[in-house]
Amino acid sequence: MCRFEIETKDGRSAARAGTIKTDRGVIYTPIFMPVGTAATVKGVHFSELEEMISAEIILANTYHLYLRPGTDLLEKAGGVHSFCGWEKPMLTDSGGYQVYSLGKSRKIFEEGVEFQSHIDGSKHFFTPESVIDIQRKIGADIIMAFDECTPYPCEKDYARSSMHRTHRWLDRCIEQFDRTEDLYHTEQTLAPIVQGSVYPDLRKESAEYIAGKNADINAIGGLSVGEPIDEMYAMTETVNSILPEDKPRYLMGVGTPENLLENISLGIDMFDCVMPTRNARHGLLYTNQGIINIKNSKWAEDFTPIDDESTASTSRLHTKAYLRHLFLSKELLGPQIASLQNLSFYLQLVKKARHHILAGDFSGWKDKALKIYSQRL
Known part of the structure; x- marks a missing residue:
């Protein structure tokens, strides 16, 4: 079970600062979760996540861990944490x-769902029940209900039938969760997912269904799949007006720094996205001064720190010229330093948002921050 407490609400928006208490530690919201798909955040050591970036929670993926290394091995190891x-x-x-x-x-x-492994082409079948069993063996603190993520664009009739199937699958997930037990002496929390594509009436119906389950955490899925940003915000606002205020709200797979700040102002508490590390591997950096493509020739003789405000010591120690050299030389250290910078920036961003919510000036700070953090340098 996760226990959520709201500490402060912003007076000019729906933003809030809170705490989520789990058996493995406290999570201070709003929070960004680095994506560790295969039980590793690409190019970043756990000690760096803890000591340099101060990550409080990371995300891993059931599909990938099920295929490799396999849930039987994870169970023998004592769960994914061990x-x-x-x-x-x-x-x-x-x-x-x-x-x-x-x-x-x-x-x-x-x-x-029947699917083929991207690794060897072998066929597998996921059911709501098997996905719960797999996540029991993996042993994460928060586990997600099995859902169908609809594409964008998506015909309304299909979005409706998919949403109803997701709701039926949720009921089966809850039944399986209730009749099974935690395996590693820490309590797990099951989170349902709101679907409905970009149709307000479907999102409203789905949010009402999910709210009725009285889960400890509620998630919003099926966004950030190609829809216009304004529609993402509109759907988030619609759903948040219905989901319980006293439970954390998790917007899945989002997004840019701008997306985080705007959705925090709409009442979202939790985020995850591969963007910080994926973009880092291509030389795109998020900094406290703006966005940098480190491969550009303009940085060739820039001997200033990558980001002297970063919590990542590598960003304060190394220069833009040096990082550019690493990328052009295809040295592995380049993407590592860039990944640390981007994750540091994202974690700093949500911590700053939390600070300003607690201080009572979030909305004014957000407007100024958006202008700085979205500019290309």
Whole structure:
């Protein structure tokens, strides 16, 4: 069970600062979760996540861990925390989005989803029940219900039938969760997911259904899949007006620094996204001065720190010229330093948002921060 307490609300928006208490530690919201798909955040050591970036929770993925190394091995290891050495809270996505992204390699039925492994082409079948069993063996603190993530654009009739299937799958997830037990002496929390594509009436219906389950955490899925940003914000606002105020709200797979700040102002508490590390590997950096493409020639003779306000010591120690050299030389250290910078920036961003919510000046700070953090240098 997760216990959520709201400390302060912003007077000019729906933003709030709170705490989520789990058996493995306290999470201060709003929070960004670095994505550790296969029980590792690409290019970043756990000690760096803890000591340099102060990450409080990371995300791993059921689909990937099920295929490799396999849940039987994880159970023998004592769960994913023992296996990888991360001692703080962890969340596992149910694999619904990964199955969706397989496209023609999967078939959706009422019973579940048949899919082919991206590793060796072998066939597998996920049901709501099996996904709960898999996540029990993985042992994350927060586990997600099995859902179908609809694409964008999506016909309304399909979005409706998919949403209702997600609701039926949720009921099966809850039944399986209730008749099984935690395996590693720490209590797990099951989070349902709101769907409905970009149709306000469907989002409203789904949010009402999910709210009725009285879960300790509620998630919003099916956004950040190609829809216009304004529609993402509109759907988030619609859903948040219905989801219980006294429970954390998790917006899945979002997004840019601008997306985080705008959705925090709409009442979102939790985020995850591969963007910080994925963009870092291509040389795109988020800094406290703005956005940098470190491969550009303008940085060739820039001997100033990558970001002298970063919590990542590597960003204060190394220069832009040096980091550019690493990328052009295809040295592995380049993407590592860039990943630390971007994750540091994202974690700093939500911590600053929390600080300003507590201080009572979030909305004014957000407007100024958006102008700085979204500019290309």
